[in-house]
Amino acid sequence: MADLTTRLGGLTLPNPVMTASGCAANGRELQRFFDLTELGAFVTKTVMSDPRSGRPTPRMAETPSGMLNSIGLQGPGITAFLAKDLTWLHSIGARVLVSIAGNTAVEFAHVASDLAAHPAFDCVVGVEVNISCPNVANRGLVFACDPASSSKVVALVREELPRDTPIFAKLTPDVTDIVAIADASVRSGATGLTMINTLLGVVIDTDRMRPQLAGITGGLSGPAIRPVAVRAIWQCATAMSEGRVDRVPIIGVGGVRTGEDALELIAAGASAIQVGTATFNDPHAPLRVRDQLDAALDERGLSLADAVGLAHERKVQL
């Protein structure tokens, strides 16, 4: 048994494996397959202020080693989420990373405020700020595509949460310079980064000769995007080691299907990882990845802490 304990700033988790937001609903569905308390943390589906019915269907298109989804942040709204979902997660003893979003920066803050005021908040080990959603006040441009918008959201959320509650800004790779967004988020109070969200894509149905998704565009996920995740983590970890961005923990997400996949993201600089689309293929995937990661670290004689960012030390100097 390798030592899987991970430290994310002030937060210590028994292992680094989490679900990924939007790939595990709010827990009950996967609890039928395994005990959620075995995870480092359970990450909830992004919750916004009001109930949302999401986009029309088809919402999904299969792609090579991945899929495109266009769910449209369907969800119950923060009030029902707290009463039903968070309360249930609290009752089973899960460690919960709550993913929040808003159509405006102010909506993010309202969601955070309601969350912090709820009695079940003590099961919340952190808040993941899903800034990879459209900003209604800025022509629908995704918050995470603009440093100022990202910064504003994180700053407003920071004010609503207790000082010791970690905040992870979830970044999109669909930007020219992800390090600039990471820097803006950290300067505004993010105590960590989650990367990456999906990449925007379109699939054409060649029978009908029209976009396959009713919403036209969707987020690409799955093993196909893993190298993009590793690259984004690598770039931000490099910027931190060179002092261009303050050093904060990174949660890696994108295309993790096996323990060795997880180890790639960890070696690039992630202190924890999330399992997303692989859960659709295998509902036991998050626990399986944890156990495979354990074995992979053992084979290499490493603890988790040893492995974080190790590829930076071992890269060939040219």
Place this chain on the structure above:
Amino acid sequence: MKDVVQVTGEVIATRRVGAYHHLTLVAPGVAELARPGQFVALAVGGDTSSTLLRRCFSLHKVSPSGAYGGTLDIVIAAKGPGTQWLSTLRAHDEVDVVAPLGRPFPIPSEPVACVLVGGGYGSAPLFWLADVLRTKGCHVEMVLGAASEDRLFGVVEARRSADGVTVTTDDGSAGVKGWVSDVLPEIITRTHAAVVYGCGPMGMLRSITEVATAHGAVAQVAVEESMACGVGVCMTCVMPITGNDGQTRMVRSCVEGPVFRGDRVRWEAFTDGVCRVPADAVGAAKPAAQGGH
């Protein structure tokens, strides 16, 4: 108690049935939990497959014991990469099984007359359902419809499982030329059917709901919507369903269905291969607030 299992299934029999493939898998633990109308989600392409999404199929039948341990049967139409892979499986090949999933067909508490309508291989779960209904003393009629004779499934089995069988084909190659909805009114009227069960394409489910409702019967339909996971976590298989409170919500057909009361489905939302979110649905998007994944 666990109500679902994930097991490595082993193929023990495959056979062509008209345009379809019929597979029997050893899948311990499924049969004891399963009821008619529930489905199985199969991983396709093996452990390192680039085809990640599960394929979901109605359980045709299950057997809790036997020479090989518990088995389940499914019927597939090889029309895409996943179903084509499944159709090439041979005896002793392995496939990852998650089952049983979804809500089964509700069974009436009284021995009422029932009509079971299957479109194409959508008939697969109805024979098992017929057996259960007849055990409860129900009179069971079956209607099997398809585009052509080779796309019918289970005509012989239907004659064993039901008190009366009617076959329709669009081209008249077997049975009555026409649609299931053409013959359904007479059958409901003659048998005084209280429930019409349906499984098949969405257009057919809509028309049997309309016929059933017009003739005073309740429709219970097993819907088809593409699913990525089958277990309730991906939110792709939603459709607009009116709840007991009269409110319409986009609900997951994998966990709240696949069986719905036909009159609770907002059929008008389905047009041209798309299902729109009704404007009166809970949380329906305002035009400015769409987007996000």
